[in-house]
Amino acid sequence: MSNHLSHLLSTNLARIPGVSRAVAVSADGLLLAWTDTLNREAAERLAAIAAGMTSLVNGAARDLDGGAVEGNITTLENGFLLLVTVSSGASLLTLTKPNADLAFVTQELHRFADQVRDQLTPAFAGTLTAAGHGPR
Amino acid sequence: MSTSTTVAVRAPADAPRLKIVLTGPFGIGKTTLVGAVSDIAPLTTEAVMTAANTADDTTHTPAKTTTTVAMDFGRLEINGVTVYVYGTPGQHRFWFMWDAIAHGAVGAVVLVDTRRLQESFRHLDYVENAGMPFVIAVNQFPDGQIHPADAIRDALAITADVPVVTIDARDRDSVRDLLIALVEHVLTRTRTTPAKATAASSPPTS
Numbered sequence: 137m138s139n140h141l142s143h144l145l146s147t148n149l150a151r152i153p154g155v156s157r158a159v160a161v162s163a164d165g166l167l168l169a170w171t172d173t174l175n176r177e178a179a180e181r182l183a184a185i186a187a188g189m190t191s192l193v194n195g196a197a198r199d200l201d202g203g204a205v206e207g208n209i210t211t212l213e214n215g216f217l218l219l220v221t222v223s224s225g226a227s228l229l230t231l232t233k234p235n236a237d238l239a240f241v242t243q244e245l246h247r248f249a250d251q252v253r254d255q256l257t258p259a260f261a262g263t264l265t266a267a268g269h270g271p272r
Numbered sequence: 273m274s275t276s277t278t279v280a281v282r283a284p285a286d287a288p289r290l291k292i293v294l295t296g297p298f299g300i301g302k303t304t305l306v307g308a309v310s311d312i313a314p315l316t317t318e319a320v321m322t323a324a325n326t327a328d329d330t331t332h333t334p335a336k337t338t339t340t341v342a343m344d345f346g347r348l349e350i351n352g353v354t355v356y357v358y359g360t361p362g363q364h365r366f367w368f369m370w371d372a373i374a375h376g377a378v379g380a381v382v383l384v385d386t387r388r389l390q391e392s393f394r395h396l397d398y399v400e401n402a403g404m405p406f407v408i409a410v411n412q413f414p415d416g417q418i419h420p421a422d423a424i425r426d427a428l429a430i431t432a433d434v435p436v437v438t439i440d441a442r443d444r445d446s447v448r449d450l451l452i453a454l455v456e457h458v459l460t461r462t463r464t465t466p467a468k469a470t471a472a473s474s475p476p477t478s
Binding site: 184188 | 291343
C-alpha cells in the first residue's frame with residue numbers, strides 16, 4: 137500500500153472545499169489510499185463498499201442498458217457520498233458536506249485520478265508474486 | 273493512521289495481501305464465518321427478510337431472520353500475510369455481483385452442508401469455471417450427518433487434490449485453520465501449474 141498515494145490524496149482533497157474523507161480503491165476492492173481523516177479499518181471497509189457499490193450500480197446499468205457507470209451520488213442527512221469511477225475500473229469514494237459543489241468535486245476527483253493513474257491500477261493478483269510465492 | 277504532513281516518505285514494502293472469496297448457498301453460514309474470523313469489525317450488508325419473501329428456502333435455517341443482500345467482508349492476519357475475505361450473497365438474484373466480488377481473488381472457499389450438498393453445485397461450478405483454486409468447507413451443523421472426506425469428494429465429483437475441511441463457522445480457530453489450508457493449497461497450485469494459476473487471475477500490472 138502506498139503511503140505516498142495516501143499523502144497525495146490527503147493534500148489534494150484538502151484543497152477542495154466541503155470534502156473531508158476519501159478512499160481510493162482498485163476495481164477488485166483493494167484499498168489503495170485513504171485520507172488521514174480515516175482510520176485504516178474504516179478505510180478497508182469503505183474500500184469493500186466502494187467495490188460492492190460499483191458492482192451493484194453496474195448491474196442496474198446493464199439491465200437498463202445505461203452504458204458504463206461514471207459515478208454515483210448518495211444523499212445523506214449530513215452530506216453526500218460521492219463515488220467516482222475512473223478509467224482503470226478503480227474508484228474514489230468521498231464524503232462531502234451538504235453545501236459542497238458536487239460538479240466541482242467530481243471534476244477535481246477526476247483530475248486527481250488522472251494525475252496518479254499509474255498508481256490506481258495495482259490489483260490483488262500481483263501480490264503473490266510480489267511476496268515471492270508466485271510462479272517462477 | 274496518520275499520514276506524514278511534512279514530506280511524502282515511501283513506506284517499506286507492505287506485507288503481502290491476498291483476496292479470497294467465500295461462496296455457498298443461502299443460509300449456509302457465510303456471514304457467521306466472516307464474523308468469527310475477521311480481525312476487524314466485519315462489513316455486513318444484512319437486511320431483514322420480509323414476510324412476503326417466499327423466494328428463499330429457510331427449511332434448514334428456521335431461525336434465520338436476516339439475509340446478506342450484497343456481500344460480507346473481513347480481514348485477518350495469517351503468518352504475516354493479510355487475508356481479505358469477500359463473501360458472496362447467497363441468493364440467485366444477487367449472482368450478477370459474483371464476477372465483481374471474485375475479481376482479483378487468488379482462491380475460494382465453497383461452503384457445503386451435508387444435508388443439502390446439491391445446493392452447492394452451482395457455486396462449485398462457478399469457481400471451477402473461473403479456474404480458481406478452492407477448498408471445500410463442510411459446515412458441520414448439529415443435526416447433519418458426518419461423512420468421510422472421500423464420500424463428500426465423490427458426491428461433489430471433485431478430484432482428490434481438493435482439500436475437504438470440516439469446520440464450525442462460528443469458531444475462530446476452526447475458520448483460521450480452513451483459511452490456512454486454502455492459502456497452502458493456492459501456493460501449491462501456483463507452484464505446480466503456473467500457467468493456469470496466472471490465467472485465473474487478473475494480469476499483474478507491469
